[in-house]
Amino acid sequence: MAKAPKPLIAGNWKMNGLQRDLGELRKLIAWMRGASPSCDVMICPPATLISDVKSLVTGSRIKVGAQTCHAQDSGAHTGDISAPMLKNAGASAVIAGHSERRADHKESDKQVRAQAEAIHRAGLTAIICVGETAGERKAGKALKIVSAQLKGSLPSGATARNTVIAYEPVWAIGTGLTATPEDVARVHRHIRTRLGALMPAGEGGKVRILYGGSVKPENAATLMGVANVDGALVGGASLKAKDFQGIISAYV
Numbered sequence: 001m002a003k004a005p006k007p008l009i010a011g012n013w014k015m016n017g018l019q020r021d022l023g024e025l026r027k028l029i030a031w032m033r034g035a036s037p038s039c040d041v042m043i044c045p046p047a048t049l050i051s052d053v054k055s056l057v058t059g060s061r062i063k064v065g066a067q068t069c070h071a072q073d074s075g076a077h078t079g080d081i082s083a084p085m086l087k088n089a090g091a092s093a094v095i096a097g098h099s100e101r102r103a104d105h106k107e108s109d110k111q112v113r114a115q116a117e118a119i120h121r122a123g124l125t126a127i128i129c130v131g132e133t134a135g136e137r138k139a140g141k142a143l144k145i146v147s148a149q150l151k152g153s154l155p156s157g158a159t160a161r162n163t164v165i166a167y168e169p170v171w172a173i174g175t176g177l178t179a180t181p182e183d184v185a186r187v188h189r190h191i192r193t194r195l196g197a198l199m200p201a202g203e204g205g206k207v208r209i210l211y212g213g214s215v216k217p218e219n220a221a222t223l224m225g226v227a228n229v230d231g232a233l234v235g236g237a238s239l240k241a242k243d244f245q246g247i248i249s250a251y252v
């Protein structure tokens with residue numbers, strides 16, 4: 001069996017955060033100095049705060065990510081931001097295919113794959129999100145949906161170094177509903193197996209598979225203890241230092 005990958009706890013701030021809110025990040029940085037968790041920690045602020053966050057975390061162990069990007073490196077795309085621009089601002093990773101982008105902006109697997117390719121071209125890590133809706137789950141299609149999203153969204157150049165997968169069941173995002181450890185174990189095991197088939201030999205076992213969806217300090221240790229769960233992608237609970245620290249503490 002492959003050695004378990006180093007876990008990653010990533011906070012996705014979504015469309016939240018002004019410069020005046022950065023005090024929470026200062027608290028997190030101070031706490032991290034003493035806590036020395038055995039996982040990597042990342043903050044994915046809105047694009048407007050990437051360079052502020054990068055300045056603050058420099059010298060700490062916290063990494064900076066972005067939440068989406070355009071599939072092209074530059075061009076006439078008013079309002080869009082490219083992977084090289086995000087890198088230039090201080091990001092080392094970019095989330096691709098979050099369910100909110102798939103729903104709000106009708107992003108398809110094909111587009112997500114093109115974004116992931118752009119992220120890789122820029123030398124950044126792609127955090128590719130997959131996950132079924134409540135209806136798909138009810139219809140017993142969760143594994144089928146996740147398989148199709150993985151096949152459609154994962155670029156051929158994906159490796160364990162440049163790619164992280166986040167399993168985020170749509171019905172568990174921002175709802176307070178969390179998948180049971182059994183649900184999570186079943187889907188993560190399935191993702192691990194699929195990655196083994198889709199990626200070059202040996203890579204699938206080393207890719208980090210994060211769980212996301214109402215992760216809180218109260219459920220983090222249980223969820224992070226599930227086989228094939230290599231960390232979390234955290235929304236709401238990443239906005240307050242105390243809550244995010246409580247989640248990172250699953251690895252302290």
Ligand code: 13P
Binds near residue numbers: 012168174176235
């Ligand atoms: P919540 O933690 O707020 O449920 O959000 C999860 C998520 O979508 C992270 O990307």
